[in-house]
Amino acid sequence: MTIEEGRHVVLLGTSGSGKSLLLEMLAGFVRQDQGSVLVNGRSIDGLAAHQRPLAFVFQKPALFPHLSVYDNIAFPLQLRKHSKPVIRQKVEELAERFKLENLLNAKPARLSGGEAQRVSLARALTTEPKLMLLDEPLSSLDVPLRNELRHYLSELNNQGMTMLHVTHDFEEAIRFADRAAVLLDGKLIQNDTPEMLIKQPRHTYVAQLTGNRNFFKAILGGSKADEIRKARVENIDFNLYSGSDAGEGIVVIDAESIILHKEAAASSAQNCFKGTIASITPLGRGAEIEINTGITLVAHITKASLTAMNLEPGQNVFVSFKASAIRFLEL
Amino acid sequence: MKPYSNRNTFHLIFVFAGSLFLLFVFAPMAGLMFSTPASKLFQTIQDVQVSNSIGLTLGISAIATVFSSIFVVPFAWYMVRLGGRFKHIISGLIDLPMMIPHAAAGIALLGIVNRESALGRIATEVGIDFVDRPLGIAVAMAFVSVPYLYNAAYQSFSAIPRRIELAAANLGATPVTVFRKISLPIAKRGLLNGFVMMFARGISEFGAVIIIAYHPFTTPVLIFDRFNAFGLKEAQAVSALFVIISLAVFVLIRYLSKPLQDDRN
Numbered sequence: 051m052t053i054e055e056g057r058h059v060v061l062l063g064t065s066g067s068g069k070s071l072l073l074e075m076l077a078g079f080v081r082q083d084q085g086s087v088l089v090n091g092r093s094i095d096g097l098a099a100h101q102r103p104l105a106f107v108f109q110k111p112a113l114f115p116h117l118s119v120y121d122n123i124a125f126p127l128q129l130r131k132h133s134k135p136v137i138r139q140k141v142e143e144l145a146e147r148f149k150l151e152n153l154l155n156a157k158p159a160r161l162s163g164g165e166a167q168r169v170s171l172a173r174a175l176t177t178e179p180k181l182m183l184l185d186e187p188l189s190s191l192d193v194p195l196r197n198e199l200r201h202y203l204s205e206l207n208n209q210g211m212t213m214l215h216v217t218h219d220f221e222e223a224i225r226f227a228d229r230a231a232v233l234l235d236g237k238l239i240q241n242d243t244p245e246m247l248i249k250q251p252r253h254t255y256v257a258q259l260t261g262n263r264n265f266f267k268a269i270l271g272g273s274k275a276d277e278i279r280k281a282r283v284e285n286i287d288f289n290l291y292s293g294s295d296a297g298e299g300i301v302v303i304d305a306e307s308i309i310l311h312k313e314a315a316a317s318s319a320q321n322c323f324k325g326t327i328a329s330i331t332p333l334g335r336g337a338e339i340e341i342n343t344g345i346t347l348v349a350h351i352t353k354a355s356l357t358a359m360n361l362e363p364g365q366n367v368f369v370s371f372k373a374s375a376i377r378f379l380e381l
Numbered sequence: 382m383k384p385y386s387n388r389n390t391f392h393l394i395f396v397f398a399g400s401l402f403l404l405f406v407f408a409p410m411a412g413l414m415f416s417t418p419a420s421k422l423f424q425t426i427q428d429v430q431v432s433n434s435i436g437l438t439l440g441i442s443a444i445a446t447v448f449s450s451i452f453v454v455p456f457a458w459y460m461v462r463l464g465g466r467f468k469h470i471i472s473g474l475i476d477l478p479m480m481i482p483h484a485a486a487g488i489a490l491l492g493i494v495n496r497e498s499a500l501g502r503i504a505t506e507v508g509i510d511f512v513d514r515p516l517g518i519a520v521a522m523a524f525v526s527v528p529y530l531y532n533a534a535y536q537s538f539s540a541i542p543r544r545i546e547l548a549a550a551n552l553g554a555t556p557v558t559v560f561r562k563i564s565l566p567i568a569k570r571g572l573l574n575g576f577v578m579m580f581a582r583g584i585s586e587f588g589a590v591i592i593i594a595y596h597p598f599t600t601p602v603l604i605f606d607r608f609n610a611f612g613l614k615e616a617q618a619v620s621a622l623f624v625i626i627s628l629a630v631f632v633l634i635r636y637l638s639k640p641l642q643d644d645r646n
Contacts (some may be wrong), residue, residue, distance in 0.1 A: 079547050
């Protein structure tokens with residue numbers, strides 16, 4: 051995996067997927083059994099943790115409890131033997147940037163979670179790192195405090211800091227990331243923009259991660275030579291494009307691409323089905339609609355459309371979507 | 382009229398048993414204190430042999446503690462952070478001297494430091510003797526009390542969250558710097574507690590010390606000697622004096638460990 055300078059890359063996965071371990075290997079806390087870590091093309095495998103130009107921000111703030119906020123931030127500068135006036139200047143600069151001026155004399159025990167993470171960020175920046183490694187920096191914070199910290203992280207990235215940000219929350223990826231890489235059981239299964247992860251998941255796990263609920267066991271027919279293929283889910287046939295061999299697999303349908311009609315309409319969509327509305331659930335600024343067509347499909351529509359079409363559970367509707375809205379994943 | 386409820390009986394049994402227990406612990410001590418009038422205590426402390434032995438006992442244990450800590454504290458830190466698979470076996474081994482009978486510990490030590498042993502012969506060449514020497518006493522005290530220091534140090538370093546030391550390394554601190562500037566200061570209270578426990582254990586040691594060195598007299602050995610030579614009354618005076626001093630040490634331990642608990646919570 052390559053991280054380009056100035057990018058904010060999100061590493062997604064659940065607990066146990068290895069994402070935190072990967073960060074620890076990059077930082078040099080753990081030695082890898084195989085492979086290399088390269089910075090600007092040169093291997094840093096031989097460098098101990100204290101020699102690497104990568105800054106690590108932990109999930110729970112790792113402030114030194116016996117030192118004040120000032121001394122915490124000054125610590126790396128003191129290690130590098132900067133003079134007292136220089137240290138003072140740098141610490142005050144960072145304190146201003148992260149709104150910590152009033153807290154400089156406080157001990158970490160007195161800080162809130164958000165304040166402590168800001169101190170961690172400020173402290174990490176004193177080393178002028180090439181890359182920041184963020185291990186779920188927001189997850190230990192209460193939800194209202196997260197926005198504040200997100201703002202600081204975005205700002206840092208906008209100013210050119212390269213970041214590798216580990217999280218289990220796909221929404222963080224959408225907010226921040228230029229690219230998102232997905233780890234499952236220690237393997238990198240997809241590395242793409244967040245949009246592509248939603249639209250073209252290469253694995254059911256990615257589909258689940260992005261919140262897509264439209265995936266079904268299917269049997270793909272036809273051959274690679276056919277332009278349009280058929281996939282059978284229970285007793286329903288879908289039309290789709292696929293380069294896979296015929297056989298068992300999973301079809302994934304993009305919920306945003308499913309269109310609802312009150313009446314059957316001729317359209318260019320290759321897939322049209324009649325169904326009954328099973329449920330309507332408000333979701334964000336719209337609604338999630340479950341339609342029973344023999345199997346349950348989930349569509350997302352806006353609030354406006356919902357009221358305009360006057361949809362209610364129990365009603366008959368028609369759903370349609372293009373062949374390109376379906377992905378077939380081999381098992 | 383209310384029948385006699387079970388709860389009251391239960392409560393009474395506990396109060397009765399508790400009182401017996403406290404009496405068991407407290408009565409011998411109280412008896413010892415009351416056995417010796419203040420005038421006799423003053424007389425005893427002026428006895429040169431007694432005051433010398435108290436000074437010797439406290440001094441040797443203190444020196445043994447300080448010297449041991451120079452190696453044991455960094456070693457405990459190393460075990461916590463980098464000990465790998467063997468650290469539990471090693472912890473168990475280190476506890477051994479604490480668990481075996483003290484006289485047996487003394488014999489074990491004597492086996493390797495006596496003049497005829499390999500170590501003993503080398504030591505004699507250099508002019509060092511263990512048997513019947515303060516150095517031997519120091520070794521005996523350290524042998525039975527070092528586990529307290531090691532365990533206290535190990536626990537104190539274990540209590541430091543790993544990410545704090547990793548953060549220090551990530552910010553540029555070498556392992557030695559992490560130990561000096563982060564681990565030691567944070568573990569300070571627990572380490573101090575360990576020092577006091579090792580010191581207290583050392584001053585009270587009898588079995589291992591008397592095997593290595595009957596002379597010069599540490600106070601526990603002196604008490605034994607006086608009891609044999611002069612009887613209970615004489616032994617009581619020295620014992621009372623020494624118990625007062627030991628109690629002062631234990632009060633110090635309690636006082637120092639209380640802030641440790643408050644800090645943690």
